[in-house]
Amino acid sequence: MNKKTKIVATISDKNCGVPFLTDLFNSGMNAVRLNTAHQEPEDTLKVVRNVRKVSDRIAILLDTKGPEIRTNPTEKGLQVKKGDQVIVRGEPGKKSSGNTIYMSCEGLVNEIPAGSRLLIDDGDVELIVRSAEKDHLVCEAGNPGIILGRKSVNIPGIDINLPALNDRDREFVQLAIDENIDFIAHSFVRNKEDVIEVQEILDKQNSKVKIIAKIENQSGVNNIDEILDHAYGIMVARGDLAIEIPYSKIPGIQKMLIDKCIERRKPVIIATQMLHSMITNPRPTRAEVSDIANAIYSQTDAIMLSGETAYGSYPLESVITMASVAEEVEKTKDTINDIPVVVINNRISAFLIKAAVRAAVDLSAKAIIADTMSGRTIRGLSAYRGNKMVWAKVYDRRVVRELALSYGVNAHFMKPSETSHEFVQQAVNSLVRENVVKDSSLVVVIAGNFGHSTGASYVEIGTVKNLLREEA
Known part of the structure; x- marks a missing residue:
C-alpha cells in the first residue's frame, strides 16, 4: 500500500470481527472511529479488543456526543405538511406526542427568538419559529416530512448554552482513559473551553489520550485558532457544518481549516459522506471520487468513512475504493507543499x-x-x-x-x-x-x-x- 493519505473507518460492534478488521487494515484503513451515540460501553469494548488483535499500529478514535440537541423519543413520528403548526418544548425525558415535539435541552425555548430556524434530522424538516412564548415555541413547518425521535436538531446562527460534556460523555471519556484509547473525538466543539473541559479530566488521571476537536458549527470555525491551541488535531465534520453554515461556503471553510492545521503542524481529518452512495452500491459516484480528490489536493492528512463501513453493504469495497483513489490522486499532486518553516522544538x-x-x-x-x-x-x-x-x-x-x-x-x-x-x-x-x-x-x-x-x-x-x- 503506497498511499500517503490516511483512512479512518467507522466501525460498529455489529460488524467488528477480527477477519473483517484485518481485511480493512490490509486494504488501507489506518484508524478506527467508534460512534458512541450508537453504542453502549460494552459494545465499544468489543470493538476495541478486536482492533487490538489485528494490529498495534491501528489508532482508535472514540467519539463523544458533545453539546448537541435531539428530539425526544416518540412512539410514532409526527407527519407534517408545509405550513402546519408545531409546538416545541425543551423538556428532557418527555415523549413527543400530537403536534408537540419535546427536545433534549431544558430551557431551550428561552434562547431562541422568533424568526429562527430549527433544522431536524440533518435538515430533512425545517421548522420556522413564528413566536417564542414563555415555555414553548410556536413553529411552522417549512416543508413536508416526518419528525422522528432521537434526531439531531440544528439552529443556525444561534448559540445555545449547553454543557461541553453530558453524563454519558463522561462515562465514555473514563472508558477511553481506562482502556488507553488513542483519541477522543469531541463533538460540536465551539471554543477552547470545550476542549479544556475534556483535557482537565484527562490531566487529573495523567492520561495520554489526545483530543481531536470536531468542527461542525460556526462557533468552531470562528474560534479555530484558540481551539488548535489546545487540541491535538481536528475533524471537519461536514454534515452538521453544512446545516449550520450555507453549503456554498463549505469548500472554502474546509480549505481554510486544512491550512490552519498544516500551519500548526496538527493532523486534520475530512469527514462525512465521502462515499455515501457505497452504503448501498458497490461503486462510487463521480462526485464522490472528486470529493476525495479535492480533500487530498487541499492537503488533508486523513479522510473518513462513516456509514459506509459502520453499517453499509460494501464496507471493504469502500476502503479499497478510497485507498485506490487516494493513491492515484497523490501521483498528480505537487511534489512538496512549499510552506514557510515553523519552529516546533527549536x-x-x-x-x-x-x-x-x-x-x-x-x-x-x-x-x-x-x-x-x-x-x-x-x-x-x-x-x-x-x-x-x-x-x-x-x-x-x-x-x-x-x-x-x-x-x-x-x-x-x-x-x-x-x-x-x-x-x-x-x-x-x-x-x-x-x-x-x-x-x-x-x-x-x-x-x-x-x-x-x-x-x-x-x-x-x-x-x-x-x-x-x-x-x-
Whole structure:
C-alpha cells in the first residue's frame, strides 16, 4: 500500500470481527472511529479488543456526543405538511406526542427568538419559529416530512448554552482513559473551553489520550485558532457544518481549516459522506471520487468513512475504493507543499525538517528515515506533504498509533539505540528487510545527537550501501 493519505473507518460492534478488521487494515484503513451515540460501553469494548488483535499500529478514535440537541423519543413520528403548526418544548425525558415535539435541552425555548430556524434530522424538516412564548415555541413547518425521535436538531446562527460534556460523555471519556484509547473525538466543539473541559479530566488521571476537536458549527470555525491551541488535531465534520453554515461556503471553510492545521503542524481529518452512495452500491459516484480528490489536493492528512463501513453493504469495497483513489490522486499532486518553516522544538530542527523533505524530493530519494519519541519531528516532516514516504522509527508504541493520522508517515516501534550510528544502521536494515530499499537506493536520514527533547540536529544523505558501510 503506497498511499500517503490516511483512512479512518467507522466501525460498529455489529460488524467488528477480527477477519473483517484485518481485511480493512490490509486494504488501507489506518484508524478506527467508534460512534458512541450508537453504542453502549460494552459494545465499544468489543470493538476495541478486536482492533487490538489485528494490529498495534491501528489508532482508535472514540467519539463523544458533545453539546448537541435531539428530539425526544416518540412512539410514532409526527407527519407534517408545509405550513402546519408545531409546538416545541425543551423538556428532557418527555415523549413527543400530537403536534408537540419535546427536545433534549431544558430551557431551550428561552434562547431562541422568533424568526429562527430549527433544522431536524440533518435538515430533512425545517421548522420556522413564528413566536417564542414563555415555555414553548410556536413553529411552522417549512416543508413536508416526518419528525422522528432521537434526531439531531440544528439552529443556525444561534448559540445555545449547553454543557461541553453530558453524563454519558463522561462515562465514555473514563472508558477511553481506562482502556488507553488513542483519541477522543469531541463533538460540536465551539471554543477552547470545550476542549479544556475534556483535557482537565484527562490531566487529573495523567492520561495520554489526545483530543481531536470536531468542527461542525460556526462557533468552531470562528474560534479555530484558540481551539488548535489546545487540541491535538481536528475533524471537519461536514454534515452538521453544512446545516449550520450555507453549503456554498463549505469548500472554502474546509480549505481554510486544512491550512490552519498544516500551519500548526496538527493532523486534520475530512469527514462525512465521502462515499455515501457505497452504503448501498458497490461503486462510487463521480462526485464522490472528486470529493476525495479535492480533500487530498487541499492537503488533508486523513479522510473518513462513516456509514459506509459502520453499517453499509460494501464496507471493504469502500476502503479499497478510497485507498485506490487516494493513491492515484497523490501521483498528480505537487511534489512538496512549499510552506514557510515553523519552529516546533527549536530553530535548527525546524530548518532541518524542511531541508530533509526538500532534499528527498529534489534528489529523488527512495525514503526519508527519522526517529522520534513524541512525534513532533515526524508531524513537522508530514506538513510539507512531500512525495517521499517518511519512515518513522518511534520509541513509544502509543506515538506509533498517534502518527496513524499524519499524512505520508509509515510509523513503526523501535527500541532506542545507544548512538545515532546504531539507529541509522538498524533503521536502514529494517527497510532493506521489508524490500523498501536496496543497496543503490538513496535515503535521507534526519535524526538527533543531543537527546530526544532537543529534536533533530543533523541530516545525512547517502545510498543504502554507503550508509551501511559507514555504520559498519
